Amino acid sequence: MAGDTPSGPAPLFDADSCPRLAPGVKLVHDDVRGQWILNAPERVLLLDDIAHAIVSRIDGKRPLTEICDGLAAAYDAPREMIGADVLELVRDLARRGFLRG
Structure with a gap:
């Protein structure tokens, strides 16, 4: 991912958190960049691609456990590894102001 640098402490998220996009943030496909x-x-x-796979499942309703389970099944990857990666990305995006808890 390219973009803003993180600042501040990582927001608290756990497996039951239901993150959502922060106000004014939209997930869009940039046709110029592809x-x-x-x-x-x-x-x-x-x-x-990995960040998109995660962010596209974030809707403010699904807990991270459900998102991780879906990704683990879709990519046939160990649930523990997926969970750690998802939590790291979600915390980073929240720290940058793109997500809310």
Whole structure:
């Protein structure tokens, strides 16, 4: 991912958290770049394929456990590894102001 640098402490999230996009943040496909981005007021964050797979499942209703279970099944990957990666990304995006808990 390219974009803003993290600042401040990592927000608290756990397996039962239901993160959502922060106000004014939209997940959109940038046709010029040919990639998914998080578009926020005066900021853009380019998402790699893995980050997009995670962020596209974040809706403010599904807990992280459900998101991780779906990703583990979709990618046939160990649940523990997926869970750690998802939590790390969610905390980073929240610290950058793209997600809320």
